[in-house]
Amino acid sequence: MSDDGAPAVVAYDGSEEARAAVQTAARLLAPRRPLLIATVWEAGMAALVLSPPGADGMGMTSMPADPAAVVALDRAQADHASAIAEDGAQIARELGAVAEAVPLVDEADPAATLIALADERDAAAIVVGSRGLGGFKARMHGSTTRKLMQGTHRPVLVVRLPG
Numbered sequence: 001m002s003d004d005g006a007p008a009v010v011a012y013d014g015s016e017e018a019r020a021a022v023q024t025a026a027r028l029l030a031p032r033r034p035l036l037i038a039t040v041w042e043a044g045m046a047a048l049v050l051s052p053p054g055a056d057g058m059g060m061t062s063m064p065a066d067p068a069a070v071v072a073l074d075r076a077q078a079d080h081a082s083a084i085a086e087d088g089a090q091i092a093r094e095l096g097a098v099a100e101a102v103p104l105v106d107e108a109d110p111a112a113t114l115i116a117l118a119d120e121r122d123a124a125a126i127v128v129g130s131r132g133l134g135g136f137k138a139r140m141h142g143s144t145t146r147k148l149m150q151g152t153h154r155p156v157l158v159v160r161l162p163g
Helices: 017-030 045-050 067-093 110-120 135-141 143-153
Strands: 008-012 036-039 098-106 127-130 155-161
Touching: 008 017, 008 110, 017 036, 017 067, 017 127, 017 155, 036 067, 036 110, 067 098, 098 110, 110 127, 110 143, 127 143, 143 155
Parallel strands: 008 036, 008 127, 036 098, 127 155
Antiparallel strands: none
8 A cells, every 4th residue: 555645445334343444444544544434325225125026916016115115215224324334434533543434325236336436536445344254155145355355456454353
């Protein structure tokens, strides 16, 4: 990493692993670099949650979810993501870092969304906490950490909890 003061993107979802990533980034990178505390959320999920199943077996289809309810739930998800990102930024600030909360709408998958932010802001690095899923679970759910390391030319700092 160069000493140009470029920011570091820190993935934060409120989990203990993400909290460790914020704390590690603040300790290693502050105050030389600002931290972009990124929380990714999926817009449009409300439509899937609120929409009833398809055909009822009798040739009739269900009505789609109420658009107002979908918009309200999306707004609540956006507000929640903003609050989570701000929580992570506050953790970093308490450790002396300059930190900006950055809630992000997921356009493809969380790793691609984080990489896009890092590219847009010309970040020096991406920091992520790892849950350490292995084997079958990692194959079934994919690995954001693995996708980050394969999808970006930027350094990726992976922080694991002790234990």
